[in-house]
Amino acid sequence: MTRETVLVVRHESPEVLAAATAGRLLAAIADAQAARGLAHVSLTGGTIGGKTLAAVAASPARESVDWKRVHLWWSDERFLPAGDPERNATQAQDALLGALDLDPATVHLPPASDGPDGDDLDAAAARYAAELLQFGAGAEAPEFDVLLLGMGPDGHVASLFPHHAGLGRDDSSVVGVRESPKPPPLRVSFTFGAIARARQVWLVAAGAEKAAAVARGVAAGDVSETPAAGVFGTERTLWLIDQAAATDL
Ligand SMILES: O=C(O)[C@H](O)[C@@H](O)[C@H](O)[C@H](O)COP(=O)(O)O
Numbered sequence: 001m002t003r004e005t006v007l008v009v010r011h012e013s014p015e016v017l018a019a020a021t022a023g024r025l026l027a028a029i030a031d032a033q034a035a036r037g038l039a040h041v042s043l044t045g046g047t048i049g050g051k052t053l054a055a056v057a058a059s060p061a062r063e064s065v066d067w068k069r070v071h072l073w074w075s076d077e078r079f080l081p082a083g084d085p086e087r088n089a090t091q092a093q094d095a096l097l098g099a100l101d102l103d104p105a106t107v108h109l110p111p112a113s114d115g116p117d118g119d120d121l122d123a124a125a126a127r128y129a130a131e132l133l134q135f136g137a138g139a140e141a142p143e144f145d146v147l148l149l150g151m152g153p154d155g156h157v158a159s160l161f162p163h164h165a166g167l168g169r170d171d172s173s174v175v176g177v178r179e180s181p182k183p184p185p186l187r188v189s190f191t192f193g194a195i196a197r198a199r200q201v202w203l204v205a206a207g208a209e210k211a212a213a214v215a216r217g218v219a220a221g222d223v224s225e226t227p228a229a230g231v232f233g234t235e236r237t238l239w240l241i242d243q244a245a246a247t248d249l
Pocket of ligand 1: 044045046047049076077078088149150151152153156157158159182
């Protein structure tokens with residue numbers, strides 16, 4: 001987890017960024033399956049995250065992956081009823097998952113507000129943490145082969161917002177987040193500890209409104225001001241960005 005493992009890759013447009021990230025993701029999953037038999041991937045919500053999933057769906061190379069041996073997780077989720085169109089998992093289902101031959105046992109849907117814990121946010125977060133632990137081989141979470149993260153203009157990743165409660169939590173791999181500055185207010189999110197389990201962390205960002213936060217994040221500055229500055233993979237950290245998001249570098 002050193003600066004040497006951090007790489008910035010620029011693409012000319014959001015469309016090229018999404019297509020290139022999709023290709024990179026398919027290759028990483030195929031490599032993980034060749035090496036270890038299965039892959040753990042953590043998905044992200046957000047615009048470019050959704051575009052990337054749509055690009056995976058459109059790629060003929062998606063057949064290079066055995067989807068029944070891919071474990072899917074989400075680094076954060078809006079705490080809403082199952083199937084709500086605002087949920088990251090629902091959007092992923094519509095963009096990609098519905099088109100794949102998946103094993104439901106490896107699709108680790110984040111808790112919903114009408115699930116077994118009802119609207120108890122902290123119990124729901126603890127339930128997702130327990131599921132991560134179950135696949136952690138002795139650690140709190142699996143070693144994700146790839147953990148994708150969108151980033152907000154304020155530098156938030158997952159639902160870890162600047163100067164917000166939850167940012168400093170290290171007692172669990174998943175936290176309940178209240179009063180999120182980005183709607184809806186209730187969310188569940190991986191903590192920095194869970195994210196740090198990933199072999200590869202890919203931060204994906206497009207647009208001029210992200211440029212300042214990209215610059216602060218790449219510079220690995222103050223994490224409470226820019227949470228994206230504090231996420232690293234154990235093997236690699238990639239900033240996958242478009243030209244507009246690169247203007248302050
Ligand atoms: O639930 C969410 O909203 C997210 O998971 C969030 O962390 C998102 O990835 C960023 O806010 C980037 O979103 P955009 O790409 O839409 O700006």
